Amino acid sequence: MDVQRISTGISGLDRMLHGGLIAGRVYLVKGAPGTGKTTLAMHFAMAGVANGEDVLYVTLEExxxxxxxxxxxxxxxxxxxxxxxxDATPTVERYVLISDFFETFAENIEKMTDAIKKQFQEKRYSRIVIDPITMLKLTAAREIDYRRAFLSFIKTMMRLRTTVLLTSELEKTGIEEYLVSGVIELKTFELGGRLSRGVRITKFRGSGFDSATRPYEITSSGIVVYPDRTISLP
Structure with a gap:
C-alpha cells in the first residue's frame, strides 16, 4: 500500500526523507534556540498553503x-x-483580536487539543504547527499527566487526519520523541572557528531515510539543506 507523501517545503530535507513526510502523522523538530526550528516549521506550513491546503500555525512563545x-x-x-x-503567547492581548477560547491554547495540552477540535468545526486543516510544544510541557504538574495528555493529543490528531509538526527546544524530549512518527534534529557546531549547522533525522516510522548529518544554512529566503554534503566532525 502506497503512503501519501507531503513536502516539508525544503527540497533537500525531502530528499533525506526519501520523498517527504508521511501524511496524517505527528512529527517533532528539536533544536537549541537559533537553529531555525520556526523557519523550518514555516516552510512546512507554506508548502501546504502553496498546495491549496488550509494550515493552522499556533505560536506559544514568539x-x-x-x-x-x-x-x-x-x-x-x-x-x-x-x-x-x-498567537497563544502569554504576553500579548490576543483576546482583543480574536475569540476568548484561543487563550486555552496555552493553558495546557488538553485545552489545546480541545481548541484545535473546535477549529475543525470551521475549517479542515490538513497541516498544523505547534511552536514550541515545550511551553505546554512546562505547564504540567506531573509527568504522568502530561504523558497521558500527549498520547491523547496524538490520537486526536490522527483521527482528524491532519499532519502535525511540533517544535521543541529541549535536547531530551522524552515521551514526545517516543510517541511521534518522526524526529528531525537541528544542531550547531563550531568547525574551524566557524559556526556550522547540521540536520539529522533520528526517527521516521514507515519509511527509510538518510540518517547522516547533512549541512544546512539559514538564508534570506529560508532554510537550504545540502543532502549531498556531509559534516566532518573532529
Missing amino acids: PADNIRVDMTRMGFNLRDPHFTLI
Missing part, C-alpha cells in the same frame, strides 16, 4: 507580530487566506 515580520522578510506570504496564525 509573538505573532514578530513571526509575521521575520517570515515576510524571507518571502513567506502569511496573509494567504489558507493560513491561520494563532
Whole structure:
C-alpha cells in the first residue's frame, strides 16, 4: 500500500526523507534556540498553503507580530487566506483580536487539543504547527499527566487526519520523541572557528531515510539543506 507523501517545503530535507513526510502523522523538530526550528516549521506550513491546503500555525512563545515580520522578510506570504496564525503567547492581548477560547491554547495540552477540535468545526486543516510544544510541557504538574495528555493529543490528531509538526527546544524530549512518527534534529557546531549547522533525522516510522548529518544554512529566503554534503566532525 502506497503512503501519501507531503513536502516539508525544503527540497533537500525531502530528499533525506526519501520523498517527504508521511501524511496524517505527528512529527517533532528539536533544536537549541537559533537553529531555525520556526523557519523550518514555516516552510512546512507554506508548502501546504502553496498546495491549496488550509494550515493552522499556533505560536506559544514568539509573538505573532514578530513571526509575521521575520517570515515576510524571507518571502513567506502569511496573509494567504489558507493560513491561520494563532498567537497563544502569554504576553500579548490576543483576546482583543480574536475569540476568548484561543487563550486555552496555552493553558495546557488538553485545552489545546480541545481548541484545535473546535477549529475543525470551521475549517479542515490538513497541516498544523505547534511552536514550541515545550511551553505546554512546562505547564504540567506531573509527568504522568502530561504523558497521558500527549498520547491523547496524538490520537486526536490522527483521527482528524491532519499532519502535525511540533517544535521543541529541549535536547531530551522524552515521551514526545517516543510517541511521534518522526524526529528531525537541528544542531550547531563550531568547525574551524566557524559556526556550522547540521540536520539529522533520528526517527521516521514507515519509511527509510538518510540518517547522516547533512549541512544546512539559514538564508534570506529560508532554510537550504545540502543532502549531498556531509559534516566532518573532529
